Amino acid sequence: MTISGNRKLTSKIELPDEDFEPMPEGDKQRRNLSYTTEALRLWFEKQQNIYVSGNLFIRYEEDLAEKRVSPDLFVVFGMSNEDRVSYTIGKDGGKAPDFVLEVTSKGTVTKDRKENPLIYRDLGVKEYFQYDPSGEYLKPTSLQGVRLENAKYVPIAALTLPDGTLSLHSEVLGLDLHLYPDKKFRFFDPISNQILRSYAEAEQARYQAELERSFEQQARREAEAIAAQERNEKERLAAYLISLGVNLDEIP
Template identity: 50%
Template sequence: MTLSANQLKTEIIYPSSDGKPMAESDPARDYLIYAVEALDIYFQDRNDVYVSGNLFVYYKKGIPSAVVAPDVFVVFEVDKKKRISYKVWEEGGKVPNFILEITSASTQENDEEDKPKKYSLLGVQEYFQYDPTGDYLNPPLKGSYLFEGKYQPITSNFLPDGVSSFHSEVLGLDLRLIDGELRFFDPQTGRKLLSHKETEQARQEAEQARQDAIPRLLELGLSIEQIASTLSLSVEEARRFLE
C-alpha cells in the first residue's frame, strides 16, 4: 500500500499547557493577575495590542521545544483576540515588546541568566523583573531595555515621597513600588492603573461616598436639583439614593 504525502506527514503538536500550577505562591499569582488585568484595561481601546500572561510563546515553527512562558507580556501591532498559545510565525513575526517576570526562589536563576539571553535574542525590547518578597532581587524591581542586542539597565527615579519609579518607554507607563507592592502608573495623569477587582471596589466606594453626601447637602439647604448637579447625578438618581 502506498501512503500519500499527507499521511506520511506527522502533525507537530504545540501544547497549550505543561500541567504545572500557574504560580507557586499567593504574591506571585496576585501580582501576575494584577499586571495582566491592569495593562489589559489600559490598552482596552486599542485593537492592535495583545496583553497576556503565563501563556506559551512559540518562536520557531516546527520546534515545539522553542518556547517561553513569560509571566506577563505585551505585544504591539497584532490582533487583540483570545489565544491558547502565541505562535510568532502566525503573528507576522511579532515577538513580545514588553515582558515582566515575577521572581521567586525557584525562578531566580532562570529569570536572571537564561531568560535575558533568550529574550534578547528574540528581540524583546524591555524586560522587567519583580520580586514581591524582596528576598531574591536587589533592588526588588529591575528593568532593562535592549540596545545593540544586549540589555542595559533602566535607571530608576526616586519621587519626592521616596517611591522608586521606573519608566517603560515601550508601554508609556511607570512601574513603581508602593510600600513594596508593584503598581503601574500613567505618568501623564499620575493615575494608578487598577485591576478589575480594584476598579469595581473604587466604583462602589465612590457611589457610597456620593450616597453619604446627599443627606449632608440637604441639611445645608441645597435642593435635590442642586445636589444632583454637584454630584454629577440625575435628579432621579439622587432621589433613589435617599430611598
C-alpha cells in the same frame, strides 16, 4: 543562540498548550501575577491593536515544542487583542512581544536572570523587567529593567522618589513601574498621575465613587429641604403679621 523573530515556519507536529507541570508560587507571587495582567488589560482595553497576556506560551519555533517561553506578563503592540490559547510568533505576523515582565520567585530567579534575557533579547523584546515581591531573590533591588539598544540589553535607570518609592520608566508602555517601600508593585501613569488598578480595585473605586455621589445627593436634598422649610416658616410668619395689621415694610 540566534533566534529570528520574523521567520514563519510550517508546523509539523501537534504542540501542547500546557506542560501540565505544577507551578508552586506563594500568595505574593499569585496576587502580583493577577494584578500585572489585569491592570494593563484594563488600561489598554479600548485599544483593539494591543495584546496583553500572561502565563501563556510564546512559541518562536513552530515545529519544536521545547522552543517556547511563558512570561508572567507580556504586551504586543500592533496585534489584535483577541483571546488566544498560545502566542506563536510565526503565525502572528512574526511579531515578538514589545514588553515582558517576570515576577521572580526562588524557583525562577536563575532562569529569569540568566536564561530568559538571552531568549528575549534574540527575539527582539524591547523591554524586559523583573520584580521580586519577597525582596529576597532579586538583588540589589527588587525591581529591575533593561532596554534593547543595538541588539544588547542595557539597564534602565531607577529613580528613588521622596517617599522612598523606586520608579522605573517604560518607554514602550509610556508608564512608570513603581516599587513601594513595602515591596508592593504598581503601574503608574505619569501623565494623569494615577495608579493603574486591577479589576477588583477598579470596581471598588467605582463603588466608592457612586457611594460618595449618593451621599452628596442626599446631603443636597436635605439642605434643599431645610431651606424650603425655612422659607415656608418665613412666609407663614409674614402672613400672620399681615393678618395682625403689621406693615412688614416698617419692620427693621
